[in-house]
Amino acid sequence: MSQQITELAAREKARSITERLATLERPRTAWERFTHAFSNSSVTVLVVVIAVMWSIPTFGLFVASFRPPQLIASTGWWSGLVPPWHFTIENYQAVILQQGFGQAFLNSLIIAIPGTLLPIAVGSFAAYAFAWMKFPLRDFLFFLVVAMLVIPNQIALVPILTIFTSIGFTGQYWSVWIVHTAFGLPFAIFLLRNFFSALPKDLIESAHIDGASSWRIYWNLILPLSVPALASLAIFQFMWVWNDLLIALIFIGGGPKQPLTLAVANLVGSFGQGYQLLTAAAFISMALPLVVFFSLQRYFIRGILAGSVKG
Amino acid sequence: MEGISWSAWIWVGPALLLIGLFFIYPMIGTIVTSLESTDTLGNVTGFVGLKWYGKIFSDPSNLIVLRNNLLWLVVGTILTVGLGLIVAVLVDRVKIERVIKSALFVPMALSFVAAGVIWRFVYIYKPAGENQIGLLNAFLGLFHIPPQAWFVNEAINNFALIAIYVWMWTGFSMVILSAALKGIPDEIIEAAKMDGANRFTMFWRVMIPMIAPTLTVVTITMVINILKIFDVVYINTGGNFQTSVIGQAFYDQLFNFQNSGFGSAWAVVLTLVILPVMFINIRRIRAEEGLR
Numbered sequence: 028m029s030q031q032i033t034e035l036a037a038r039e040k041a042r043s044i045t046e047r048l049a050t051l052e053r054p055r056t057a058w059e060r061f062t063h064a065f066s067n068s069s070v071t072v073l074v075v076v077i078a079v080m081w082s083i084p085t086f087g088l089f090v091a092s093f094r095p096p097q098l099i100a101s102t103g104w105w106s107g108l109v110p111p112w113h114f115t116i117e118n119y120q121a122v123i124l125q126q127g128f129g130q131a132f133l134n135s136l137i138i139a140i141p142g143t144l145l146p147i148a149v150g151s152f153a154a155y156a157f158a159w160m161k162f163p164l165r166d167f168l169f170f171l172v173v174a175m176l177v178i179p180n181q182i183a184l185v186p187i188l189t190i191f192t193s194i195g196f197t198g199q200y201w202s203v204w205i206v207h208t209a210f211g212l213p214f215a216i217f218l219l220r221n222f223f224s225a226l227p228k229d230l231i232e233s234a235h236i237d238g239a240s241s242w243r244i245y246w247n248l249i250l251p252l253s254v255p256a257l258a259s260l261a262i263f264q265f266m267w268v269w270n271d272l273l274i275a276l277i278f279i280g281g282g283p284k285q286p287l288t289l290a291v292a293n294l295v296g297s298f299g300q301g302y303q304l305l306t307a308a309a310f311i312s313m314a315l316p317l318v319v320f321f322s323l324q325r326y327f328i329r330g331i332l333a334g335s336v337k338g
Numbered sequence: 339m340e341g342i343s344w345s346a347w348i349w350v351g352p353a354l355l356l357i358g359l360f361f362i363y364p365m366i367g368t369i370v371t372s373l374e375s376t377d378t379l380g381n382v383t384g385f386v387g388l389k390w391y392g393k394i395f396s397d398p399s400n401l402i403v404l405r406n407n408l409l410w411l412v413v414g415t416i417l418t419v420g421l422g423l424i425v426a427v428l429v430d431r432v433k434i435e436r437v438i439k440s441a442l443f444v445p446m447a448l449s450f451v452a453a454g455v456i457w458r459f460v461y462i463y464k465p466a467g468e469n470q471i472g473l474l475n476a477f478l479g480l481f482h483i484p485p486q487a488w489f490v491n492e493a494i495n496n497f498a499l500i501a502i503y504v505w506m507w508t509g510f511s512m513v514i515l516s517a518a519l520k521g522i523p524d525e526i527i528e529a530a531k532m533d534g535a536n537r538f539t540m541f542w543r544v545m546i547p548m549i550a551p552t553l554t555v556v557t558i559t560m561v562i563n564i565l566k567i568f569d570v571v572y573i574n575t576g577g578n579f580q581t582s583v584i585g586q587a588f589y590d591q592l593f594n595f596q597n598s599g600f601g602s603a604w605a606v607v608l609t610l611v612i613l614p615v616m617f618i619n620i621r622r623i624r625a626e627e628g629l630r
Contacts, residue, residue: 071432077425078441081505085444087473088456103471104459153353160346168354173623175361177616179566181588181605183360185598186367189380209360212353241345270449272569273589288451292573295455302459309455313448320447324440327447328513 092118092306099303118307122294126304128311130283131290135269135312137200138286142207142268143261149208150215151257155245157216158224159231169220175213183210184277191278202278207268215260222256223249259329266316266327287312365609372602380598390603403582407565409496410503410583414564417504419557422511426519427541429512439516443509450506450569457502458574461488492580499581502570507563511556518552519545554622562615565608584608 091104093114098107107113122128156162157169187206188197196202226249234244250257272288279285281293291308320327375386394400429438445453462472466484470476475485488498522545530544546553568585571577577586584604591601 067431070428071434074425074428074432074438075434078438081445081509082441083473084456084460084505085448088459091459099471101471102469103473103476105473105476149352149356153350156346156349160343160349162342162344162346162350165346168350170620170624172353172357173620174616175357177562177612177619178361178365179585179605179608179612181566181585182368182609183364185371185592185602185605186364187360188592189367189598192380205356206360209356212356213361216353241343241349266447270451272449272451272572273585276589277593288449291451291455295451295458295573302462305455305458309452313452316447316449317444320444328443 088306088309091302092310094118094303094306096303099306118303119311122304122308122311126290126294126308127283128287128290128308131285131287132311134200134284135286135288135315138203138207138275139265139268141200141204142211143265145204145208146211146215146264147219147257147260150212151219151250151253152245153212153216154219154223155241155249157220158226159244159249160241169216172213172216176217180210180273184273188277197278198280198282198284200284203274206274206278207271210274211264211267215264218260219253219256222253226252255326255329258323258326262319262323262326266319269316368602368605371598372606374599376598378596380596386599390600391607393600394603394607399582400587402580403584403587406496406581407567407583410500410564410567411561413497414500414503414567415557415560417500418507418560419511419553421504421508422556423515423553425508425512426516427545429516430519439509439513442512445506446509448506450502451573453502453506454570454573457505461498463487463490489575489581490579495575495579495581499570499574502574503564503567507560511560514552514556515549518549522548558615558619562612565611584611 087104090107091099093116094104094107095113095115095117098113153172157165191197191202231244231248234248239247269286270288271286272292275286275289276292279289281289285293287308291305291312294305294308371382372390373385373387374382375384375389377383394404425438425442429435432438448456460473461475462470463475463485464470464472470479470485472485474488478485486494489495526544526548527540530540535544566585567583568589571581571583571586572589575581577583577590582590584607588601588604588608591597591604
């Protein structure tokens with residue numbers, strides 16, 4: 028599955044169907060050439076319109092976040108584009124200084140970094156064993172893990188919450204680290220096991236014959252060869268944890284340790300009419316994902332494509 | 339890979355322990371809790387059998403939750419996969435393919451919370467006669483159509499929420515399907531051309547069957563995603579005005595009504611609905627394993 032998807036991603040660069048069709052059906056008469064060109068340019072116009080429509084909501088919020096509160100509440104963001112301009116950064120100052128969004132940003136990082144590294148570490152151990160070791164029930168256990176890919180988190184949350192509450196785990200960073208690690212495992216194992224098992228067999232076996240320990244093979248051979256898969260997985264898991272609301276809501280639930288998603292959600296609840304704060308708050312929460320998206324688009328898309336089976 | 343390596347258990351041990359503790363054990367716990375009544379602190383007060391399930395399938399307000407999930411499932415899946423396919427085919431024909439794809443794909447990087455805020459500013463409603471500051475109502479105003487309360491009006495609010503999801507996930511279908519289209523071998527397209535296929539038959543008789551496996555994967559992903567939908571509803575309407583879905587009903591029972599039993603029953607229903615998809619998924623992966 029993930030291999031198939033990686034292949035698909037690689038084909039992104041391949042020649043488009045249209046190009047290939049075009050070589051077969053060169054328009055013959057002048058009229059045909061005209062209609063052909065016309066239909067192609069009208070398709071271009073159409074997809075540009077779609078892309079612009081897709082971008083307007085985000086662009087609108089971006090413009091609104093730099094407008095003064097009284098203008099946000101009285102006129103549409105588009106009227107802010109016409110001079111005289113009244114752009115300001117006071118909304119950003121307000122959410123960072125008064126609403127604790129600086130801390131919330133930090134909290135999101137504190138949650139997302141271990142929430143990314145831990146499942147990859149634990150998952151890659153298991154994936155290595157599933158791919159290259161023989162042990163009883165191996166295939167059964169692997170399919171058990173695969174079965175967990177689509178299981179909704181909700182089915183597990185009540186008992187976990189009960190246990191965590193009774194031992195005083197809730198409201199702590201590490202409660203969400205553990206939960207994100209566990210919930211991220213099925214996908215991490217699935218993706219990495221597929222990648223690891225596709226590595227050249229001769230290489231691993233000759234290392235064995237040379238007397239390399241399992242740890243050395245894992246650390247010096249498997250991991251360095253799997254950097255693309257690890258990078259895609261890391262980006263995917265990071266975005267997943269960074270953008271998560273439900274788990275933060277249940278296990279942290281507000282207060283000084285809340286991540287950005289929760290801080291924004293609480294702002295929506297308490298400032299139903301305080302639009303100006305929401306604009307800047309939402310943009311602060313989007314900043315890092317957008318930077319990741321535009322700088323690591325290739326890996327991100329590959330991770331998302333491979334993640335198409337994640338639950 | 340010769341012989342059984344017992345040290346393998348050290349490598350899989352931590353993962354299996356976590357999966358046991360955070361999937362298998364809680365799943366059993368949730369099923370048991372769904373048959374019990376609890377007080378507001380979560381202590382079990384008695385065995386109630388299928389009472390909560392009975393309520394889910396008989397209470398009018400709960401039937402609306404199920405109806406909404408079905409609406410989400412049908413409309414959301416058709417729109418994300420359908421639009422994604424259309425754009426994938428169209429974008430194949432233009433030179434600025436990458437830019438267009440990026441524009442549609444960006445929302446995937448955002449959280450549902452951020453998307454919810456973005457769309458709040460599209461949907462803002464002010465009473466008729468006031469200056470409309472929401473994009474959609476201002477647009478309607480150009481045609482002298484009265485402003486709509488998009489999240490409150492029960493005829494349209496579910497669609498308004500689904501639109502946010504479609505905005506976020508169409509790019510996903512588009513990127514995957516576009517990659518699949520480019521993967522169709524040259525010979526097949528040439529052969530179809532030789533046989534005199536026009537663009538229409540080319541699309542329905544060649545492209546669609548060739549990308550059918552990918553279409554299935556995309557559709558399955560959407561179905562699972564949509565069945566579990568929670569954040570979009572929670573952030574925008576909180577499930578009010580008849581927009582609740584299973585994920586929201588679960589949360590409400592658990593946190594607003596402190597009823598773990600009922601909440602657990604919702605979680606079990608959600609899992610049961612997804613179970614067939616899980617088996618399809620496993621069968622597909624097994625088949626792929628066999629091909630190695």
